[in-house]
Amino acid sequence: MKHIYAFCIAIVLFGTKAWAQPVSAYTNFQNQFMVWDNGIERKIESLLPVRYEIGRVAVPYLDNTRNFKIYSKGGVQLINQGFTSDFKVTDNLVAYRNNNALFVWENGTTTRLSNYISTYTVGDSVVLFFDNVRSVYKAYYGGNLYEIESFLGGGNNMTVDSNAVNDGLSIADGQLPSVKVSDNIAAFITYANRFKVFYHGETTELETFTVTSFDVGRNIVAYVDANRNFKVFYNGEVNEIESFTPASYKAGDNVMAYISNDGNFKIFYNGEVNTVGYFSPEYKVGDNIVAYKDASGYFKVFYKGKIYTLDAYYPQSYKISYNSLAYVNAAGMLRLFSEGEVYDVTNASTADWRLDYDVIQYRFGQNMYKIFYKGKTH
Template sequence: MKIRFTLFLLLLISISESKVNAQLSAYTNFQNQFMVFDNAIIRKIEYLVPIQYKVGRIAIPYLDNSRNFKIYYNGGSTKINDGFTSNFQVTDNLLTYQNAKALWVWDKGSVMNLSKYCDQFYTGDSVVLFFEGVQKEFKAYYNGEIYPIENFLAATSSDLFSQDTTVVISNEMDIASGALPSIKVSDNIAAYVNYADQFRIFYHGAIVEQENNLVTSFDVGRNTTAYVDINKTFKIFHGGKTTKVDEFQPYSYSAGDDVVAFVGYDNYFKIFYQDSVYNIGYFQPDFRVKDNVVAFQDATGYFKVFYKGTIYTLESYYPADFKVAYNSVVYKNRSNVLRLFSDGNIYDVTSADITDWRLDYDVLQYRFGANMYKVFYKGQTY
C-alpha cells in the first residue's frame, strides 16, 4: 500500500507540472495593432504598439504604449499596474516582474510578493530562485510556497545565475575558474553551489544534498541535473535518482527536459533519455539541446534530431541557421523552403520570400515585408 500511495503522489505531481495545451504567439500588424494568436484564435488586444512584450506558454506580459504593465491570459488582458514595472520574465506557467526593486510572481492569475528588495532572480517553468535583499537570503518559490535556500552561495562567476539554456559545456569550462555560474534554474529544478562548495539541488520543494564537495561543472533541465563531480566522474540526477553515467569527464554536454546529450571521453556521442543511454556514434558533433529536442550534425554531415527516443533525419547537410524550442526545430532549406519539425512531424511551411521567423514554443510565426505576419501551428496556417 505504501508503494501504491507513493506512486499516486508522483502521478499527482506529474499531472500538476504537466504543461497545459495553450499555444500563444504575438505580433504587431500593418496597422500597428497588437495581435495575439491563442490556440488558433487571433485576437486584437491593443490598438497601439506595445513598448515591450514576451511570450510565455499560457500568458503574454507586456508594457503597453503608455508603459502600463498588462498580462494577456485566458482570452483577455488585465492591467497589473500603471507604469511601475521595470523588468519582467515569463516561462511556461510563471511570470515574474519587478516594480522598482520589489519582486512579484504571477502564477495562473494569482499574484504574490516575493521580496521588497531583490537584485537577482531567475524564473523557471514552476520555480523561481531569488535573493531576498532585506533578509540577505536566497529563497525559492514553488507551488505557491516560499522556501529558504541558503544565506550565502558561491559567486565565482560574474553572472551568478545562468540565463542561457542552450550552452554546451566543454571540459575546458569549470566553476572554479569563473567560466560557469554557480546557480542554474530550469523548468522545475534549481542546482547551485553553496558557500561551503557543496552541491545542492532544489527539486519538488526539497533540498537534495547531492555532493559535499565542489563539482567541476553542471547543467539543468526539467527533472534533470547533469554534472561532473570532484573526481571527474560524470553523473546525472533525474527524477530523484542519481546515475553514474561515465567514470571520466565528457568532452562536452548539455541538458534539456529529461534528456542530456554528451560526447564521452571515448569520443562517442551519446544521449541520456528517461534513464537510458543511447549510443549515437563515434564522432564529436555540433549539437544543441533545447527542451525536448537534441539537434545535431552526424558523422556524415546530416542534420538530425533526437526527439523522445527517436532519431529523425531532416537534411543531408547541417544548416547554418536554425531555431529550436520545446518540441520543434525550424530552418530554411537549400530550396528556400521554411521547414518545421514539430512533435515528430515534418512540414514544408512556405517557399515564399520571408523576412523573419521565430518559434514561440511550438507556434511558428513568420513575416513578409514590414508587418505582414502568418502563424503556423499543427499543420495549419493562420
C-alpha cells in the same frame, strides 16, 4: 548501453494535441498589437507596446504608456500603471520587478515574493531570487516560498545557460556559473562548496565537495564531481554514467547529450545512455530534443527515444522550443519538426520568422503575418 538507429520520417499534416493553449503576438501594418490565441486573432492594443514577451499561456507587455499588462485566456489584466521595470515569462509564470520588489503571476494570481531583491531568474515553474530583506536565497514553486541558502559559492551568477559545458572550464576558476535554473529545478554551489539541488519543493545535497561543472534541464542535472566522474541526477537519484570527464555535455528537458572522453556521441534519455556513434558532432539540446550533425553531414534529431533525419545538410541556424525545431533549408523552405512530425511551412520569401514554443510566426511584406500551428496556416 543500447545503440540507436536512425530512420526517415514522412511528412504528415496533423500533430498531436498540445498540453496548453498556444499563443503568439505581433504588431500589424496598422501598428496595432495583436494576439493569436489558439486560432483566434485578437486586437488587444491600438498602439505599439513598449515591450512584450511571449509565453506558453500568457503575453506580458508594457503598453504605450508603460502600464504593465498580461494577456491570458482571452482577456487582458492590468497589473500596474507605470511601476514595472523588468519582466520575464516562461511556460506557466510571469516574474516581474517593480523597482526592487519582485512579484510572480501564475494562472491569473499575483504574489509578492520580496520587497527588496538584488537578482532573480525564472524557469517554467520555479523562481529563484536573493531576498535582501532576509539575506537569504529563496525559491517560489507551486504557490509556495522556500528558503534555500544564506550564501552561495562562486560569483552567485544566476543563469539559464544555452551553451554546452566543455571540458577545461570550471566553476572554481570563475568560467562557469555557480547557480543554474531550468524549468522545474535549480542547482547551486553553497558557500561551503557543497553541491545541492532544489527539486519539487525540496533541497537535496548531491555532493559534499565542490563539483567541477554542471548543467540543468527539466527533471535532470548533469555534473562532473570532484574526482572528475560524470554523473546524472534524474528522477531523484544520482548515477555515475562515465568514469571520465566528457569532452562536452548539455542538459535539456528530460534529456542530456554529451561527447564522451573516448569520442563517442551519447544521449542520456529515460534513465539510459544511448550510444549514437563514434563521432564528435555539432549539437544543441532543448525541450526533449537533441539536434545534431551526423558523421555524413546529415541534420538529425533525437526525440523521445527515436532518431529522425530532417535534411541532407546541417543548417547554420535553427531554433528549438517546446518539442519543436524550426529552420530554413537549402531550398528556402521554412520547415518545422514538432512532436515527431515534419511540416513544410512555406517556401515564400519571408522577412522574418520566429518560433513561439510550437507555433511558427512569419512575416512578409509590410508587417503582414501568418501563423502556422499543428499543420495549419492561419
